[in-house]
Amino acid sequence: MTAAQADLARAPSEFPGILIDSPRVEDGAAIWRIARDSEVLDLNSSYSYLLWCRDFAATSLVARESADGEPIAFVTGYVRPDRPGTLVVWQVAVDHGHRGRGLAALLLDELTTRVAERGVHAVETTVTPDNVPSDRLFTSFAERHSASLERTVLFDGGLFPEGTHEPEVLYRISPVGSAPGA
Structure with a gap:
């Protein structure tokens, strides 16, 4: 079984034909478009x-939707250099035609499972108060993983040069790393 087939096999049955994969450089344009x-x-x-x-x-x-197809959804993240047990989720987005199916949650669950093997036990992200879908995504993620969710303002809106940016609220979720409900 190839790595791509293994990824496909891990996708829940409610996502038949969806392949979960690491991004390739060629995916950058599609990810930019989805964002x-x-x-x-x-x-x-x-x-x-x-x-x-x-x-x-x-x-x-x-x-x-296929091994050679363009991305239909993505999650980007990085491990904090000063907190190697923390994954920062930078962006999560799903193409319009594929929304409402739970792909964002699937990607977030799969990513945290993969990075747990590297010692990651916490997730951080920021969400603006007007971004209700992201609030729901990360709140339900914490609930699925029986993890605590702490919210604090990380960057006040006044710190941004355009002067109209909402505050960025830090969501810190821990512990994570096991399959939901495990």
């Missing part, structure tokens, strides 16, 4: 998504 079209994420430069796929592929995932 842009989300209408809620801060869009980074297209160059940054290419770098992300190269430098942080081990802590990021994409969902595809």
Whole structure:
């Protein structure tokens, strides 16, 4: 069995045909497009998504409908250099045509399972108060994993140069790393 087939085999039965894979550099443009079209994420430069796929592929995932298909969803993250037991989830997004099926939750669960093998036991992310879908995603993630969820303002809106940015609320979820309900 190839690694791609193993990933496919791990996808829950409610996602037939969905392949969970590490991103490749060629996926950068599709990931950028999904982030842009989300209408809620801060869009980074297209160059940054290419770098992300190269430098942080081990802590990021994409969902595809076939091994050679473009991503239909993604989660990007990195392990904090000063807290190697903490995964920072940078962005999670699902292409419009695939929303409402639980792909974001699937990717988040799979990513935390994979990085747990490297000693990760906590997840951090930031969510603006107006981003209800992300709040729901991370709140339900904490509940599925029977983990605590702490919220504190990490960056006040006034710190951002445009002057109209909402505060970024830090969500710290721990402990994580086992399969949901385990």
